[in-house]
Amino acid sequence: MATWLVKRLAQGLVVIVLTTTITFFLIHAAPGEPFAGLLDDPRTTQQMRDAHRARYGLDRPLVVQYARFVASIGTGNLGESFTYHRPVADVLGDAIPRTLLLMGAAMLVGFAAGIALGTAQGARPGGWLDRITGSMAVLVASLPDFWLALLALLLFAATWRILPVSGFSDPTLSASAPLVVRAGDVLRHLTLPAGTLGLLVAAIVSRYQRAALIDVLPEPWLRTARAKGVPRHAVIFRHALRNALLPTITLGGLAVPALLGGAVFVEVTFAWQGMGSLAVQAVGDRDYPLVLAIVLLSSALVVAGAIVADVVHAIADPRQRHA
Amino acid sequence: MPDATPSSLAAFADTEPAPTTPGAPGRIAAVLRRDPAATVAAAVLLLIAAAAVFAPWIAPFDPALPLDVEARAQPPSSIHWLGTDPLTRDLLSRILFGARVSLGISFLAVLVATIVGTAWGALAGYVGGWVDRVLMSVVDAGLAIPRILLLLGIVAFWRTLSAPALVVVLGLTGWFGASRLVRAEVQAARRRDFAIAARASGASPARVLVRHVLPHAMTPMLVAATLGVGQVVVIEAGLAFLGYGVAAPAASWGNIIRDGREVLATAWWVSVFPGIALALTVLAINVLGDRLRAALGAPQLPAP
Amino acid sequence: MTSPADVLLRVTDLRTHFHLGGEVARAVDGVSFDIHAGETVGMVGESGCGKSVTALSLLRLVDPPGRIEPGSRIEFEGRDLLALDNEGIRRIRGNRIAMVFQEPMTALNPVFSIGDQVAEVARVHAGASRKAAWERAVEMLNLVGIPDPRERAKAYPHQLSGGMRQRVLIAMALVMNPSLLIADEPTTALDVTIQAQILELLASLQQKLGLAVLLITHDLGVVAEVTSRVLVMYGGQVVERAPVRELFANPRHPYTRGLLQAMPRLGDHRDRLAVIPGTVPPPTRWPSGCRFRDRCPYAWERCATEAPPEYPAGNGHGARCHLVDEPARDVALAAPVA
Numbered sequence: 001m002a003t004w005l006v007k008r009l010a011q012g013l014v015v016i017v018l019t020t021t022i023t024f025f026l027i028h029a030a031p032g033e034p035f036a037g038l039l040d041d042p043r044t045t046q047q048m049r050d051a052h053r054a055r056y057g058l059d060r061p062l063v064v065q066y067a068r069f070v071a072s073i074g075t076g077n078l079g080e081s082f083t084y085h086r087p088v089a090d091v092l093g094d095a096i097p098r099t100l101l102l103m104g105a106a107m108l109v110g111f112a113a114g115i116a117l118g119t120a121q122g123a124r125p126g127g128w129l130d131r132i133t134g135s136m137a138v139l140v141a142s143l144p145d146f147w148l149a150l151l152a153l154l155l156f157a158a159t160w161r162i163l164p165v166s167g168f169s170d171p172t173l174s175a176s177a178p179l180v181v182r183a184g185d186v187l188r189h190l191t192l193p194a195g196t197l198g199l200l201v202a203a204i205v206s207r208y209q210r211a212a213l214i215d216v217l218p219e220p221w222l223r224t225a226r227a228k229g230v231p232r233h234a235v236i237f238r239h240a241l242r243n244a245l246l247p248t249i250t251l252g253g254l255a256v257p258a259l260l261g262g263a264v265f266v267e268v269t270f271a272w273q274g275m276g277s278l279a280v281q282a283v284g285d286r287d288y289p290l291v292l293a294i295v296l297l298s299s300a301l302v303v304a305g306a307i308v309a310d311v312v313h314a315i316a317d318p319r320q321r322h323a
Numbered sequence: 324m325p326d327a328t329p330s331s332l333a334a335f336a337d338t339e340p341a342p343t344t345p346g347a348p349g350r351i352a353a354v355l356r357r358d359p360a361a362t363v364a365a366a367v368l369l370l371i372a373a374a375a376v377f378a379p380w381i382a383p384f385d386p387a388l389p390l391d392v393e394a395r396a397q398p399p400s401s402i403h404w405l406g407t408d409p410l411t412r413d414l415l416s417r418i419l420f421g422a423r424v425s426l427g428i429s430f431l432a433v434l435v436a437t438i439v440g441t442a443w444g445a446l447a448g449y450v451g452g453w454v455d456r457v458l459m460s461v462v463d464a465g466l467a468i469p470r471i472l473l474l475l476g477i478v479a480f481w482r483t484l485s486a487p488a489l490v491v492v493l494g495l496t497g498w499f500g501a502s503r504l505v506r507a508e509v510q511a512a513r514r515r516d517f518a519i520a521a522r523a524s525g526a527s528p529a530r531v532l533v534r535h536v537l538p539h540a541m542t543p544m545l546v547a548a549t550l551g552v553g554q555v556v557v558i559e560a561g562l563a564f565l566g567y568g569v570a571a572p573a574a575s576w577g578n579i580i581r582d583g584r585e586v587l588a589t590a591w592w593v594s595v596f597p598g599i600a601l602a603l604t605v606l607a608i609n610v611l612g613d614r615l616r617a618a619l620g621a622p623q624l625p626a627p
Numbered sequence: 628m629t630s631p632a633d634v635l636l637r638v639t640d641l642r643t644h645f646h647l648g649g650e651v652a653r654a655v656d657g658v659s660f661d662i663h664a665g666e667t668v669g670m671v672g673e674s675g676c677g678k679s680v681t682a683l684s685l686l687r688l689v690d691p692p693g694r695i696e697p698g699s700r701i702e703f704e705g706r707d708l709l710a711l712d713n714e715g716i717r718r719i720r721g722n723r724i725a726m727v728f729q730e731p732m733t734a735l736n737p738v739f740s741i742g743d744q745v746a747e748v749a750r751v752h753a754g755a756s757r758k759a760a761w762e763r764a765v766e767m768l769n770l771v772g773i774p775d776p777r778e779r780a781k782a783y784p785h786q787l788s789g790g791m792r793q794r795v796l797i798a799m800a801l802v803m804n805p806s807l808l809i810a811d812e813p814t815t816a817l818d819v820t821i822q823a824q825i826l827e828l829l830a831s832l833q834q835k836l837g838l839a840v841l842l843i844t845h846d847l848g849v850v851a852e853v854t855s856r857v858l859v860m861y862g863g864q865v866v867e868r869a870p871v872r873e874l875f876a877n878p879r880h881p882y883t884r885g886l887l888q889a890m891p892r893l894g895d896h897r898d899r900l901a902v903i904p905g906t907v908p909p910p911t912r913w914p915s916g917c918r919f920r921d922r923c924p925y926a927w928e929r930c931a932t933e934a935p936p937e938y939p940a941g942n943g944h945g946a947r948c949h950l951v952d953e954p955a956r957d958v959a960l961a962a963p964v965a
Contacts, residue, residue, distance in 0.1 A: 011463075014463075014464075015463050015464045018460060018461065019467055019468045023468070026476060138606070138613075139602075139606060141609070142605040144561065144602065144605070146564045147580060147598035150580065150584065154587050220728060221735055221737070222736075224796070226688055227686055227688060227720055227725070228720060228751070228799060228800075229719070229748070229751050230721075231751065234751070239736050239739075242739070243736070243737065243738055257467065258469070260472070261470060264469070264475075264565075265471075265564070268565065279472055280565055283475045284566075294472065295472060295473075295476060298469055299468055302467040303467060317738065318737065318785070319737055319785045
């Protein structure tokens with residue numbers, strides 16, 4: 001297990017280095033220039049341009065810039081944001097927990113609902129519940145995430161006015177308010193973004209869980225369970241589901257890149273100030289260090305997701321635990 | 324197999340190997356004849372494609388031409404069936420012309436992705452060894468960045484993006500899954516007798532690959548590409564939604580939805596109608612792709 | 628013969644059909660037999676003869692498109708099993724009638740420890756506490772000869788050999804002291820020495836616990852070793868029934884004779900084993916008349932037109948063959964060696 005983990009971590013590191021390197025050269029090779037705000041201004045002179053480029057080392061050859069970038073990352077320094085004029089780590093420090101909160105909530109809701117629904121469908125494939133909710137899941141899974149977010153915004157903001165539709169918390173709420181009140185406020189703000197993302201996750205997970213359950217139903221050991229008098233619900237929920245959950249665990253790890261992608265749109269639409277909306281903003285500002293840091297973190301999250309899923313899978317499956 | 328999905332949440336559909344049974348595309352026609360859901364989906368797609376192709380003839384107005392100040396963001400009416408946008412342009416016409424852009428770009432991008440992915444995966448699978456490991460670690464890296472982030476990273480550094488450039492960029496960020504699929508197929512096919520026999524009879528590796536191995540990857544590739552178009556339609560729209568699509572005043576579904584975002588509370592139709600067109604397209608592609616995948620996979624016979 | 632009061636299980640005209648699209652596979656088609664308390668009955672036949680479906684039907688474990696047809700009767704300890712509701716039959720399964728399946732490799736749930744799986748029987752039927760059920764499981768594992776049962780109970784199926792798994796399945800079946808054990812090819816997947824051990828175990832447990840066993844097998848050697856009466860199945864029907872010695876000494880159905888000739892014997896120096904020519908026809912298309920006639924060396928016109936009833940042949944012996952009715956035709960034939 002330990003050697004396996006070391007190997008997986010090493011592979012993950014290679015992936016992270018590659019993604020960051022590819023992104024580094026892609027954005028530096030592109031014809032646009034950094035400092036969008038400043039350099040797009042027609043009054044900016046060539047000297048100002050050059051001074052700025054020199055200040056951030058952008059006048060050096062690309063290879064030198066890359067070497068500096070790697071060296072700086074190696075010491076744990078993500079650089080300084082061009083737009084915020086603060087260390088990138090500080091800028092991301094606020095955004096990361098918000099994105100993790102959003103993704104975590106969406107995953108929790110999505111997987112819980114998806115597993116429950118997929119199990120109910122798979123237990124009686126072709127039944128009325130399967131037909132109705134199955135078609136709905138296919139439909140929901142076909143909805144573009146940003147459009148679904150807009151629809152939620154339209155219904156909840158313009159029409160029903162039940163939930164807050166933008167931001168992370170109520171700005172009028174005093175920082176001295178009790179923790180419970182502030183947490184409740186964040187939770188209310190979280191409902192729509194996490195609900196939107198969670199709904200899409202649930203649709204996909206339910207299809208997956210349904211297929212996984214149907215896959216194990218013909219297993220001889222389920223017949224053994226029935227033959228020894230185990231009630232039907234226990235045959236499904238105890239015997240079949242325990243096995244059918246294994247592939248879903250793997251799916252959980254694989255879902256991280258998709259969730260991050262979805263988070264970009266949901267954060268932008270609901271003005272949730274996390275990594276996703278920061279990424280869009282950084283890209284617009286051509287804030288190289290911030291963009292690179294976000295790519296680095298995202299791929300690290302993806303790699304971590306895959307490893308965590310593998311570890312959980314190994315714990316849940318005795319055949320791997322003892323292997 | 325789970326249903327593949329289009330939204331950006333669906334990158335994991337890429338990692339699902341499609342059934343590996345080789346089969347002639349002729350079987351697809353048989354599926355369409357037998358399966359009503361697939362038939363309806365195909366008909367819907369055909370209708371949308373026709374609308375895109377014939378947009379210049381069927382659109383009631385010029386999609387880029389502002390009409391008059393009076394017609395600003397008007398609700399659907401007998402003149403403007405789907406209403407007008409904040410710049411007084413006819414929404415139906417814009418959606419019809421948008422279909423040209425959205426579908427055209429997506430289709431071509433998937434073509435690019437399929438070609439790149441096939442070449443990459445075939446090379447990795449056929450040569451094997453360290454070449455395979457190096458090529459596949461690039462694929463792993465590609466799959467480890469959320470595609471929208473990768474796209475944003477690239478796209479934002481061009482000032483404005485022409486449609487051909489968008490095709491290339493979308494294609495070059497979308498081939499990772501396809502290359503895995505082809506690699507798996509090639510590895511499986513390579514072990515089969517006929518490939519070995521063809522090799523023994525002195526055919527060159529390239530010839531064996533193209534004539535004997537790749538045809539087996541056709542069916543799963545076709546299914547993956549079908550589903551891929553659905554994904555790219557959404558990604559392209561998403562980019563446009565964030566402001567990085569084709570340049571205005573050209574319409575694509577994504578930037579029409581973006582136009583409507585600011586007036587969501589007062590003119591919901593501007594965002595809702597192009598979204599419905601988008602969702603319908605993706606739904607049809609998903610249903611079709613899934614039915615094909617199910618039908619072209621292992622035949623399901625009742626147990627005796 | 629034992630008195631009717633001793634009849635533990637009485638199956639009457641059991642028909643289990645599979646409705647596949649337009650076709651009907653009559654996998655079990657009019658099977659009747661009794662099992663008395665404490666006896667071991669063998670059920671033999673080639674694969675596809677309907678013996679496994681018969682076994683599954685007894686516990687109503689046949690899934691759609693399979694269906695036990697109306698008119699079938701299964702009486703067990705005086706109760707009509709086919710009239711019970713789902714909860715009623717569930718209380719019988721694993722409790723009064725237990726079953727051991729033929730695939731020890733796949734018949735155990737891979738994600739639960741074997742102790743859990745044995746204990747589960749006590750939990751669902753006796754409402755035993757977690758601890759009590761576990762103790763019972765350890766006791767049962769000990770009974771079936773698993774060494775160091777307290778430790779082994781924590782093992783998972785993939786950590787055990789095929790023979791050990793089969794012992795676990797037997798332990799699981801016996802937790803509630805059932806009065807009938809159905810063993811469907813319990814030794815087929817095992818190698819020869821293990822087969823003998825498992826059969827020995829079954830025989831000794833049967834003696835010790837006084838349970839009745841329905842042993843389903845395609846291997847007449849196994850039948851000869853452990854059973855007292857035999858049912859030979861072909862084409863979804865019982866084609867011959869007899870006490871085991873009588874059957875081996877005086878087989879009346881040509882199919883049984885074929886099976887006996889196909890049996891490898893110690894000191895047998897023939898180069899090839901005799902096999903019955905042809906294959907079992909598909910259950911969707913049984914031949915008219917006698918279902919064995921296509922493969923039968925004796926077949927004559929009557930066999931094609933008239934389905935043979937089961938003719939009694941004395942001493943609890945019976946056979947579904949017109950030869951019993953027309954003994955004159957039963958003359959020695961050259962052995963149909965393929």
